[in-house]
Amino acid sequence: MEFSSSKLFGSLTFLALVFTAVLGDPLVPALFIFGDSVVDVGNNNNLSTVIKANFPPYGRDFVNHKPTGRFCNGKLATDFTAEYLGFTTYQPAYLSQEASGKNLLTGANFASAASGFYDPTALLYFYSIYLGLTNDDMFVAMQNSISLTQQLNNYKEYQSKVVNLVGQTKANAIFSGGIHLLSAGSSDFIQNYYITPLATVYTPDQFSDILIRSYSTFIQNLYGLGARRIGVTSLPPTGCLPAAITLFGLGSNNCVSRLNGDAISFNNKLKSTSQSLTTKLPGLKLVVFDIFQPLLDMVTKPSDNGFMESRRACCGTGTLETSVLCNSRSIGTCSNVTGYVFWDGFHPSQAANEVLAGDLLQQGLALI
Numbered sequence: 001m002e003f004s005s006s007k008l009f010g011s012l013t014f015l016a017l018v019f020t021a022v023l024g025d026p027l028v029p030a031l032f033i034f035g036d037s038v039v040d041v042g043n044n045n046n047l048s049t050v051i052k053a054n055f056p057p058y059g060r061d062f063v064n065h066k067p068t069g070r071f072c073n074g075k076l077a078t079d080f081t082a083e084y085l086g087f088t089t090y091q092p093a094y095l096s097q098e099a100s101g102k103n104l105l106t107g108a109n110f111a112s113a114a115s116g117f118y119d120p121t122a123l124l125y126f127y128s129i130y131l132g133l134t135n136d137d138m139f140v141a142m143q144n145s146i147s148l149t150q151q152l153n154n155y156k157e158y159q160s161k162v163v164n165l166v167g168q169t170k171a172n173a174i175f176s177g178g179i180h181l182l183s184a185g186s187s188d189f190i191q192n193y194y195i196t197p198l199a200t201v202y203t204p205d206q207f208s209d210i211l212i213r214s215y216s217t218f219i220q221n222l223y224g225l226g227a228r229r230i231g232v233t234s235l236p237p238t239g240c241l242p243a244a245i246t247l248f249g250l251g252s253n254n255c256v257s258r259l260n261g262d263a264i265s266f267n268n269k270l271k272s273t274s275q276s277l278t279t280k281l282p283g284l285k286l287v288v289f290d291i292f293q294p295l296l297d298m299v300t301k302p303s304d305n306g307f308m309e310s311r312r313a314c315c316g317t318g319t320l321e322t323s324v325l326c327n328s329r330s331i332g333t334c335s336n337v338t339g340y341v342f343w344d345g346f347h348p349s350q351a352a353n354e355v356l357a358g359d360l361l362q363q364g365l366a367l368i
Helices: 005-023 077-084 101-106 119-123 148-166 168-177 186-190 204-224 242-248 257-280 292-300 350-363
Strands: 031-035 107-109 124-126 140-142 179-183 229-233 285-289
Touching: 031 077, 031 148, 077 179, 077 350, 101 107, 101 148, 119 124, 119 148, 148 168, 148 204, 186 204, 186 242, 186 257, 204 229, 204 257, 242 257, 257 285, 257 292, 285 350, 292 350
Parallel strands: 031 107, 031 179, 179 229, 229 285
Antiparallel strands: 124 140
16 A cells, blocks of 8 residues: 555654653643534533433443533544543533633633534524424424534633633633634535525525635634634535435435535635635634545445444434434444444444544644
């Protein structure tokens, strides 16, 4: 197998950084996380919403074998990232009781499941996903996920608390030196655009332009609050998510090429916009993390990546279940998820998250 010198250098640098972090202080002062269910560690536990994961079998392979609100059987990619950076504890969900006092000094998690770049996405959830209804039978549940705009407002509130704890000078060092991670967009397409009248109003290209404008505004606002190290994940191959194949695959067991094509188009815009923002904003380090290709490789070549199942998720039938339908009574849940790429219909397993986290850290060396 060909192994390029640049990839070798990246791998060696990655190992050196991890070794350094294990022996000493974290490589950065803090980690801040924004986005949707892929990175939510329990903020939705404290909301009046059906979109939660604070019940079994979620969390069954986490450090305490208990559900925390993570949409996974165990650790998220951001949990592994925190470990690789040298943090000994995970950044708390901002709405949790743990997010207080000195716990705030190493960052916080502001993410909320079912939110997106498009703020209205956080207000809607479509029960057809849970009840197996057809598109014609859908009805909408109003719910209270935290929009990206509100996540930013919560971050402002967080900053005030940190200033009160350590003073403005030390607080500024935490904000500018910390890494800010953003993961969003999948909910905008799968839980909103594809199954609402939006699809008759905007083409996928036009809708992605709306999302990109929201993304650009978010980054500029975050920069205005002192953030200088920001990483954003690309869209995954949304057409390969088990639930997406079930909902949009027309009976096929293959990835939905239309959805993957839309994700690729969005990702190209994300990269070009990020390059423009880096040029425009002095001192900004902005990295786009490609999770599309690593996850696609796991799906299309599972055995090459240490997996045995990439089409069906572990929880329940593995074709759709997530959140309330992925529960302790779900029939068919696998006993050993280590060989599965997906834990539920939308979210990677802990094993897949570990692979993704390794890729993210190598891609994000410029932020450290």
